[in-house]
Amino acid sequence: MDKWQLPVTVIALTVGVLLSTQIKSQAGFALDELPSRRAEELVVMLKESDQQRADLEREVSGMRQQIEALADGKRLGPMAAEDTSNMDEVPLMGPGVDVTINDSSKPLERGEDPNLSIVHNDDLLRLVNELKSAGAEAVAVNGQRLVDTTEIACAGSTILINRTRVAPPFLVKAIGNPDTMATALTMRGGIVEYLQFYGIQVNIAKQSKVVIPAYTGSTIFKYARPDTAKVTTS
Amino acid sequence: MKGFLLVVGALVVGVLIGALSPFTIPPAWSKYVAVAILAALDTGLGGIRSGMEMRFDLLVFISGFTANTLLAAGLTFLGDKLGIDLYLAAIVVFGVRIFENLAKIRRLLLSRFWTA
Numbered sequence: 001m002d003k004w005q006l007p008v009t010v011i012a013l014t015v016g017v018l019l020s021t022q023i024k025s026q027a028g029f030a031l032d033e034l035p036s037r038r039a040e041e042l043v044v045m046l047k048e049s050d051q052q053r054a055d056l057e058r059e060v061s062g063m064r065q066q067i068e069a070l071a072d073g074k075r076l077g078p079m080a081a082e083d084t085s086n087m088d089e090v091p092l093m094g095p096g097v098d099v100t101i102n103d104s105s106k107p108l109e110r111g112e113d114p115n116l117s118i119v120h121n122d123d124l125l126r127l128v129n130e131l132k133s134a135g136a137e138a139v140a141v142n143g144q145r146l147v148d149t150t151e152i153a154c155a156g157s158t159i160l161i162n163r164t165r166v167a168p169p170f171l172v173k174a175i176g177n178p179d180t181m182a183t184a185l186t187m188r189g190g191i192v193e194y195l196q197f198y199g200i201q202v203n204i205a206k207q208s209k210v211v212i213p214a215y216t217g218s219t220i221f222k223y224a225r226p227d228t229a230k231v232t233t234s
Numbered sequence: 235m236k237g238f239l240l241v242v243g244a245l246v247v248g249v250l251i252g253a254l255s256p257f258t259i260p261p262a263w264s265k266y267v268a269v270a271i272l273a274a275l276d277t278g279l280g281g282i283r284s285g286m287e288m289r290f291d292l293l294v295f296i297s298g299f300t301a302n303t304l305l306a307a308g309l310t311f312l313g314d315k316l317g318i319d320l321y322l323a324a325i326v327v328f329g330v331r332i333f334e335n336l337a338k339i340r341r342l343l344l345s346r347f348w349t350a
Binding site for chain 1: 237240241242244245246247248249250251252253255257258259260261264267268270271274275277278281282284285290292295296299
């Protein structure tokens with residue numbers, strides 16, 4: 001045995017251990033290592049996962065339709081006319097308002113904070129809250145149905161609703177009494193006045209028919225469970 | 235020829251140890267490990283080559299491995315601090331050397347088993 005073989009063998013062993021450990025680890029945290037990835041790569045990844053999510057959403061709605069078809073006649077499905085417990089998962093229609101809000105179109109003057117002239121998640125939250133307090137029964141923003149778990153969160157230059165990125169212009173649809181809702185929004189010192197103060201464009205249209213899409217996100221609860229004790233006694 | 239079997243066997247055993255062990259490398263270290271893998275690969279091939287050329291020196295081998303690895307790790311660290319991917323320099327150099335060593339080994343093997 002030549003004298004080079006033992007040291008090289010040791011090195012080969014090291015290479016093997018490092019190599020497989022590294023490959024194993026990379027597979028685990030491929031997503032954690034974002035800072036060193038290039039922006040284009042991230043964009044591609046984002047597009048891919050958006051595509052995947054769209055496919056999955058289509059699958060979910062297809063399966064819900066199947067469930068409804070199977071449960072037809074047993075009044076299990078959310079389509080049961082008197083059952084309003086699961087209205088989130090069906091598209092709704094009724095009288096209501098369409099509220100369009102968009103970033104300010106006024107050119108910025110020197111020294112003006114551009115942050116003030118764009119629509120923030122706070123603005124949307126306030127608007128939606130105002131609609132709800134005016135009796136809105138169903139609300140959607142840019143096609144995203146607002147349900148109990150819906151967030152309206154700031155995510156850089158866009159806003160996340162139902163984990164989906166939405167961008168201005170925002171079309172807020174609400175079903176309820178059109179007059180009550182329009183009045184609630186436009187009252188003095190109200191949300192519309194506040195937004196217009198910052199140059200944000202707000203347009204309210206009362207509609208006799210507003211269609212609000214179904215909630216397409218996950219309805220699976222990981223932590224919350226029904227309190228069975230309460231259910232049986234009541 | 236037995237020597238090569240030993241080396242390949244060690245590589246396979248190493249891969250198995252790494253794959254079966256519960257350890258993983260934290261994300262922040264993966265760059266360093268990548269450089270270390272190339273340094274070790276380069277050293278291993280360099281060792282085989284010098285062994286075939288009958289001028290293997292254990293001291294050169296060990297000191298070369300240590301110095302190269304430390305330099306590569308240092309470059310990676312400095313690059314992290316400066317915000318430049320300096321570790322690419324180490325990777326390129328090791329990559330080139332790996333090819334060179336492989337080419338030498340290939341020629342030596344050819345001259346040993348083909349034209350002899």
